[in-house]
Amino acid sequence: MRLSFAEFDQDPEKGWRPFYEKRCFGAAQELLSMYIERNPGVAKKNFMLNFHAGQMCAFTGDYEAAETYFRKSYSGRVSSWSNWDAFVDANIAFINSDISDLERAKSKIEQQVTITEGAYPNFPSHLYGKKINLDVVKAFMACIGKSYSIAYHDCRI
Numbered sequence: 001m002r003l004s005f006a007e008f009d010q011d012p013e014k015g016w017r018p019f020y021e022k023r024c025f026g027a028a029q030e031l032l033s034m035y036i037e038r039n040p041g042v043a044k045k046n047f048m049l050n051f052h053a054g055q056m057c058a059f060t061g062d063y064e065a066a067e068t069y070f071r072k073s074y075s076g077r078v079s080s081w082s083n084w085d086a087f088v089d090a091n092i093a094f095i096n097s098d099i100s101d102l103e104r105a106k107s108k109i110e111q112q113v114t115i116t117e118g119a120y121p122n123f124p125s126h127l128y129g130k131k132i133n134l135d136v137v138k139a140f141m142a143c144i145g146k147s148y149s150i151a152y153h154d155c156r157i
């Protein structure tokens with residue numbers, strides 16, 4: 001638990017991500033919870049930690065805990081390329097099977113710019129030609145009523 005935020009949350013070979021890749025969502029969630037508890041200042045500054053903990057809870061079907069974590073992951077930031085809070089809203093709407101809120105969140109995300117090569121030099125190439133997180137929200141809409149894990153992993157086009 002002495003890893004930096006970047007190592008723990010973003011490095012695919014450290015922190016919780018190796019467990020996620022093996023679909024050991026409960027173990028990943030436990031690590032995230034411990035990291036958040038032991039590093040409250042880091043968690044407060046890095047909203048992604050609570051979001052990822054929420055996702056791991058949702059993958060295991062614990063939607064109540066997922067919603068609690070998701071609600072702690074609002075950033076209050078909106079840019080031309082990302083409306084993060086709308087994505088958080090979409091996740092909450094999905095786990096609550098609230099199609100109206102999901103449609104509202106999708107509408108906000110559709111207003112984002114499409115990522116183009118060179119315009120955002122630090123973005124990975126797999127995002128070129130996409131609106132960030134729109135594919136996930138479309139999967140949620142296509143699979144409303146199914147589990148979060150199925151919608152997130154199996155319904156994306």
